[in-house]
Amino acid sequence: MLAKAKSMLTEECETTRFLESRGIRVAETDLGERIQQLDDQPPSHIVGPSWHKTPQDVAAVFAKAYGSDKDNADPAYLAGVMRENTRPLFLQAKAGMTGTNFAVAETGAIVTVTNEGNADLVANVPRLRICSVGLEKIIPRNEHLAVFIRLLTRSATGYSITQYTSHFRAPRQDGEMHVVLVDNGRSSRLGMEKFWPSLKCIRCAACMNTCPVYRRSGGLSYGSTYMGPIGIIMMPTFDARRYSELPFSSTLNGSCTHVCPVKINIHEQIYAWREVMEEKGQIQLAKKGAMIVAGKLLSHPQLYRIAASSAEPSLSLLPRFAIYNRLNAWGKHREIPQPGNETFHDWYKKNRSGAACEDKKQ
Amino acid sequence: MNMRDVILENVRKNQPSPRELPEVSLFHFEQAVDLKTLFTASLKELTGEVVTEPPPDFEQFLRARFPDAKTFCSAVPEYAGNSKPEDFVSWADAGNIDVTIVRSPLGVAETGSVLLSEQEFRVNTIGFLAHDIVILLDPSEIVENLHDAYRHPHFLDNAYSLLMSGPSGSADIGGVSVHPAQGVMTLTVIFWPRAKQH
Numbered sequence: 001m002l003a004k005a006k007s008m009l010t011e012e013c014e015t016t017r018f019l020e021s022r023g024i025r026v027a028e029t030d031l032g033e034r035i036q037q038l039d040d041q042p043p044s045h046i047v048g049p050s051w052h053k054t055p056q057d058v059a060a061v062f063a064k065a066y067g068s069d070k071d072n073a074d075p076a077y078l079a080g081v082m083r084e085n086t087r088p089l090f091l092q093a094k095a096g097m098t099g100t101n102f103a104v105a106e107t108g109a110i111v112t113v114t115n116e117g118n119a120d121l122v123a124n125v126p127r128l129r130i131c132s133v134g135l136e137k138i139i140p141r142n143e144h145l146a147v148f149i150r151l152l153t154r155s156a157t158g159y160s161i162t163q164y165t166s167h168f169r170a171p172r173q174d175g176e177m178h179v180v181l182v183d184n185g186r187s188s189r190l191g192m193e194k195f196w197p198s199l200k201c202i203r204c205a206a207c208m209n210t211c212p213v214y215r216r217s218g219g220l221s222y223g224s225t226y227m228g229p230i231g232i233i234m235m236p237t238f239d240a241r242r243y244s245e246l247p248f249s250s251t252l253n254g255s256c257t258h259v260c261p262v263k264i265n266i267h268e269q270i271y272a273w274r275e276v277m278e279e280k281g282q283i284q285l286a287k288k289g290a291m292i293v294a295g296k297l298l299s300h301p302q303l304y305r306i307a308a309s310s311a312e313p314s315l316s317l318l319p320r321f322a323i324y325n326r327l328n329a330w331g332k333h334r335e336i337p338q339p340g341n342e343t344f345h346d347w348y349k350k351n352r353s354g355a356a357c358e359d360k361k362q
Numbered sequence: 363m364n365m366r367d368v369i370l371e372n373v374r375k376n377q378p379s380p381r382e383l384p385e386v387s388l389f390h391f392e393q394a395v396d397l398k399t400l401f402t403a404s405l406k407e408l409t410g411e412v413v414t415e416p417p418p419d420f421e422q423f424l425r426a427r428f429p430d431a432k433t434f435c436s437a438v439p440e441y442a443g444n445s446k447p448e449d450f451v452s453w454a455d456a457g458n459i460d461v462t463i464v465r466s467p468l469g470v471a472e473t474g475s476v477l478l479s480e481q482e483f484r485v486n487t488i489g490f491l492a493h494d495i496v497i498l499l500d501p502s503e504i505v506e507n508l509h510d511a512y513r514h515p516h517f518l519d520n521a522y523s524l525l526m527s528g529p530s531g532s533a534d535i536g537g538v539s540v541h542p543a544q545g546v547m548t549l550t551v552i553f554w555p556r557a558k559q560h
Contacts (some may be wrong), residue, residue, distance in 0.1 A: 058535050079542055115530070117545030124453065124522070144507070146507070161527045162527065163530060
């Protein structure tokens with residue numbers, strides 16, 4: 001059995017699935033990651049993989065897996081259930097695997113940052129230790145770590161540091177340590193003039209936490225390993241065809257760029273990816289047509305008002321096949337919401353402008 | 363060419379134009395701060411505790427603080443305990459320790475962190491498999507921030523160095539930070555000057 005600490009890189013490479021197909025049992029040891037593993041779901045957030053679940057959801061997952069009390073949703077109780085059930089896994093594991101937050105060229109150190117200390121356990125209890133490192137995680141010198149550790153924890157959790165910041169330069173006595181440097185398209189991305197800055201990402205998730213689309217839809221809705229604004233600009237570098245729609249899951253409000261501690265121009269890259277998708281012919285014809293129509297309507301107020309006030313009667317009167325068809329890409333997976341009886345413009349005129357406002361003041 | 367060479371060649375070819383490494387300043391406060399006070403406040407953020415003086419009777423202090431503890435593993439000359447790191451030949455056995463006592467050579471005021479490594483632990487797992495940990499720290503060995511801390515030779519010399527900044531915790535359920543998690547349940551730092559070398 002292999003005890004594993006949380007690593008987005010191994011999610012990206014589907015390492016667990018590969019190892020299990022070779023008969024190696026893999027136990028996730030980060031609490032959030034373990035919850036997701038037991039529930040057979042990918043992480044929904046790169047810092048808190050199970051943050052989309054309520055404590056009640058977790059109680060149900062643990063009750064099924066560990067036989068704990070399904071009605072006790074106290075986070076401290078649930079964390080205790082995890083500790084009791086995971087401790088034996090650490091002690092029995094024949095190998096430990098962690099990801100890497102930073103790797104230092106000067107000292108050869110692999111640096112991990114955790115609040116649970118599970119990377120330290122995984123790396124120190126079994127004699128065999130494997131670390132996966134994305135190529136972009138290598139920084140030049142030890143003194144630079146101070147800059148990056150300060151940036152990472154403040155941006156990820158709001159604290160000045162996380163409980164365990166650990167540096168591994170060599171195996172424990174009589175142990176083995178193997179470092180796997182992973183490329184998976186990174187060295188090619190380095191050559192993409194517009195898109196290489198996404199390699200600066202330190203995986204703090206500040207862009208997700210501020211993104212209005214991520215906050216409403218959650219990480220699983222992106223259907224990709226990396227989610228939120230950073231996911232939108234990273235995933236197409238792996239597979240532009242498969243992730244051709246991701247760049248459109250954004251309002252382009254730019255708050256991701258604003259909060260990014262390593263100054264990645266995320267929203268500009270999202271826009272640039274839209275251009276790439278257009279050039280590659282990855283935008284569906286129906287969507288393209290709809291966008292042209294929307295562009296016309298939104299730039300002509302009078303046309304827009306006519307269209308808006310005719311939407312309600314037409315949606316109520318038209319038969320279903322006229323609304324839900326190939327031209328309505330939006331309605332493919334969901335129902336169109338029922339429009340109100342009057343347009344916002346009419347409502348505003350009635351309630352907020354001129355006389356109506358004066359009446360209210362008195 | 364094997365894949366390794368292909369990747370390295372790709373990296374060389376696609377490298378953005380080189381630039382000078384920036385000078386990293388130490389980012390010290392403009393006015394001197396009391397490092398002991400700052401350290402105590404920072405450690406409290408992640409629920410670690412500071413005891414500001416060495417207890418007159420350490421044995422009694424430990425018994426009172428950890429009434430249910432039976433195995434005290436000491437890695438310091440100040441206290442014998444009833445076990446030492448070398449007793450745990452198999453590193454997994456350190457799970458039987460109730461309280462580990464160890465000395466840190468460095469505290470970081472900004473973050474409330476203490477530096478620990480295989481030099482202090484001797485058997486690394488005593489630091490996380492134990493139920494609780496007590497760390498002795500000479501207050502004159504507290505530095506202001508992480509920039510100072512990373513100048514410590516431990517980071518260049520040791521196989522394993524850890525900046526520990528609180529007991530193991532997790533905020534993965536409901537976003538509430540709770541104990542227990544996988545490591546120690548409580549972390550206590552005692553300001554305890556190092557014995558003078560003769």
